[in-house]
Amino acid sequence: MRPALARATSALPKASRAGLAIDAWGIGTLAVAGLMAAPVLAVFTLAIAPSDDIWGHLARTVLPHYTRTTLALMLGVGVGVFAVGTGTAWLVTMCRFPGRAVFAWALLLPLAVPAYIIAYVYTDILEYAGPVQGALRGLFGWSSPKDYWFPEIRSLTGAIAMMTLVLYPYVYALARAAFLEQSVCVLEVSRLLGRGPWRSFASVALPLARPAIVIGVSLALMETLNDFGTVDYFAVYTFTAGIYDVWLNMNSTSGAAQLATVMLVLVLALIAAERWARRRLRFHHTTNRYRQLPTYRLDRVPAALAVTACATPIVLGFVVPSAVLIDYSIGASANTPVADFTVYALNSLTLSSMAALLATGIGLFMAYGVRLGRGRAVRAATRLASVGYAVPGAVLAIGVVIPLARLDNAVDAFMGDVFGVSTGLLLSGTLAAVTYGYLVRFLALSFGTVDASLAKVTPSMDGAARTLGSAPLGALRRVHLPLMRGSILAAAILVFVDSMKELPMTLILRPFNFETLATYVYQFASRELLEQCAPAALAIVAAGVLPVILLSMAITRSRPGQWEGRRAPA
Amino acid sequence: MSELVAIEVSHAFPGTRVLESVSLTVEAGQLVCLIGPSGCGKTTLLRVIAGLDRLQRGRVLVEGKVVADADARRHTSPEKRGIGLMFQDYALFPHLNVFENVVYGVARSGERATWAREALARMGLEGYADAYPHTLSGGEQQRVALLRALAPAPKVLLLDEPFSDLDITRRAQIREETFDLLKETGVATLMVTHDPEEAMFMADHILVMAGGRIVQAGPPLKTYLEPVDAFVAALFGPVNRLEGTVAGGRVATPLGSLAADGIPDGTRVQVLIRPEALQLDPAPDGVAGDTELSVDWARLLGRTSLVRLRMRSRATGAEVLLHARVYGTFLPATGTAVSVRLDRDRAFVFPAADN
Secondary structure: OOOHHHHHHOOOOOOOOOHHHHHHHHHHHHHHHHHHHHHHHHHHHHHHHOOHHHHHHHHHOOOOHHHHHHHHHHHHHHHHHHHHHHHHHHHHHHHOOHHHHHHHHHHHHHOOOHHHHHHHHHHHHHOOHHHHHHHHHHOOOOOOHHHHOOOOOOHHHHHHHHHHHHHHHHHHHHHHHHHOOOHHHHOOOOOOOOOOHHHHHHHHHHHHHHHHHHHHHHHHHHHHHHHHHHHHHHHHOOOOHHHHHHHHHOOOOOHHHHHHHHHHHHHHHHHHHHHHHHHHHHHOOOOOOOOOOOOOEOOOOHHHHHHHHHHHHHHHHHHHHHHHHHHHHHOOOOOHHHHHHEEEEEHHHHHHHHHHHHHHHHHHHHHHHHHHHOOOOHHHHHHHHHHHHHHHHHHHHHHHHHHHHHHHHHHHHHHHHHOOOOOOOOOOHHHHHHHHHHHHHHHHHHHHHHHHHHHHHOOHHHHHHOOOOOOOOHHHHHHHHHHHHHHHHHHHHHHHHHHHHHHHHHHHHHOOOOHHHHHHHHHHHOOOHHHHHHHHHHHHHHHHHHHHHHHHHHHHHHHHOOOOOOOOOO | EEEEEEEEEEEEEEEEEEEEEEEEEEEHHHHHHEEEEOOHHHHHHHHHHHOOOOOOOEEEOOOEEEEEEEOOOOOOOOOHHHEEEEOOOOOOOOOOOOOHHHHOOOOOOHHHHHHHHHHHHOOHHHOOOOOOHOOOOHHHHHHHHHHHHHHOOEEEEEEOOOOOOOOOOHHHHHHHHHHHHHHHHHOOOOOEEEOOOHHHHHOOOOEEEEEEEEEEEEEEHHHHHHHOOOHHHHOOOOOOEEEEEEEOOOEOOOEEEOOOOOOOOOOOOEEEOOOOHHEEOOOOOOOOOOOEEEEEEEEEOEEEEEEEEEEEOOOOOOOEEEEEEEEEOOOOOOOOOEEEHHHHOHEEEEEEOOO
């Protein structure tokens, strides 16, 4: 078929524009997009609101420092995750050495540990009073800090190390998937043209994987900007820490909004890098023939080095923190009242489940709306609805809390004037506000997952269902939903776990005295009482393992030709 | 009664006109084939008729009732049109087994479900009722898809390239089975194909489409023997091309003269000759007169032999290559001089493209 027509005929089925149900799709998607984009817009609005030369003050005082620190942190983490992620992906994909099959999935495990939790753990064991320095003192007979040098964990370098340890899996996962997806033919052509295996890898496989690696680094850096717990605890003054400082300590919302705006510029740069890489990714498949990738057997010294290289990030990023938390949890059961823990866990469960349910439902609604051919406006609206994934929680928190407070005040004043009743704060500091914040940040996650899975259902399936008598909703229920069950569950799990780990927004948006596992860990661990909150931290890590399992299954399945035996879409 | 009528349907995608004022009629029990090169708008026409794409211009009637009318902004959604559509990729639901697929559009028990069971049995698929589509062969999937489209007893059935995904060795048999089933159900069928043999076999009526228009409509025999232009002639099989000028209502070629009905004298024309229209005889002196004909090579292709001829003008020395298809084994040695008799039913004269 000619390209133009092939495109035309494979266009998604268009449904009738008549009828309320269809309009509901268009209007609903636009409304969701508006709600999801509102916090970011609110930040911009607040930032340009007149204030008492806060900006000039910020620029003279803290801004240069925030900028330097943030950029240094991003540079450090960027280099760190690139080196660790690409290096390990390369080893487990291209070489054969003992334990390779286990490393292939275990390298994803550190993703389960939030940066703030690993920071608490390492501070706990590496600080002066901790077991490591204690053991060193005992061993060498030192008696005071003057006797020896030990790296300060609570520093910029420490923050870089912590974040690299838990964020490198983003690069690892994407780079590995890219290596697996590559056609072996291009590697073989390179070999036949006279390049050795290692040079072929460097000159063919690595450049082909470059877009995927760029995406991985961008995602890791977005997480870096989002982090609050680590930089707060380490007193590393990045923009996120700065926003809280200016907002809560200097009590300047517009100042915080202005900092947030500067931060959004960095975010935009990351989004641009990611989009650029995603576009490139599409052109990087030259053939469709796949075979088992060639692997190079390593023995003795190289094998030992490879094992060390792969084991180190897993041990440091997952095994040690988990072991410490388990150890403390066993000892802590006496310290923490079980009732408290149960309440916090239930709170986390409730909030995260609500967010997961809503995000999955809305994501499905939007994805199917786009598929029904609601036109360019709806497509654009879904993009707008997805901006939140890149925006740091601290920025979104400002964007949610301030407009809500103003709305509440307006309603209160109106009700007071008209009916003489004070409604107080209706939405601020409610579970609805927290859930809204989670939705803004994580909707892209569920939408993306559902949309990708919907794209695998060929358009002719829709056509077949429709001509056999199913209306759009009937087709969704009888054809799409059963085919997408796994992905819908995956989408819900992803949102659930990320909501559970979320700290910066939860801290600000939660109802007064309402503790989740994450805020509870933050409260206690930042006061160096890690033992007490270890069970809560452990619960978060355990939940975090779920998406890791999903991810590792997805990567294995990503290799073309190893997919299910279903007919390939024509 | 005309079960399906499309009146002046036009359709465009951004930047491309796909259908230009297409009209057609399919009677009950009739099988109409829409043939044309890839990308001529055939599939779009099916989608518009089925209601999967919204009609932009024109009208569509099923059983005499308007289901789509662009001017009146009427659009009956596909599920309410009573039109069956079988997709080129079959679009079997992978999560449903064969029986569940077939009865998707009807009640799971009842008259049509019974019909479905019987039809499955008759197509030799009774053992597969519980099997999932991906475990079936291409031919079995095709039959399931056909039965699924027929199960709701549609008045109109649309088939999009129903045999193109099949193994060449199974195609003829499945084509015949499909033909029998369609004739038995009496459904008005509009089938899209790019394979002329398939169209000739299946169709009561052939519509030839090019560039979004119907360029010729008629029964298979007439379409094959009386193509309206060089495009249609070439679509239905390979041709040898010669050039000439009309004089006295005829055009003279080295192979003989042909009637050029309705073309004014002095017009430059192209003469299209099917390979099977060249009937070869060994002849020591080739064609009489100005032209020498000799065998360049000959190959046995199975049922027929393909012979390439070298036709040389004694006067100018100009050479032309011709292909002839001869039934059975006919393999003269290279250089053998031959004489040609022309079957004028399979040779066509059209004004040259540059006129």
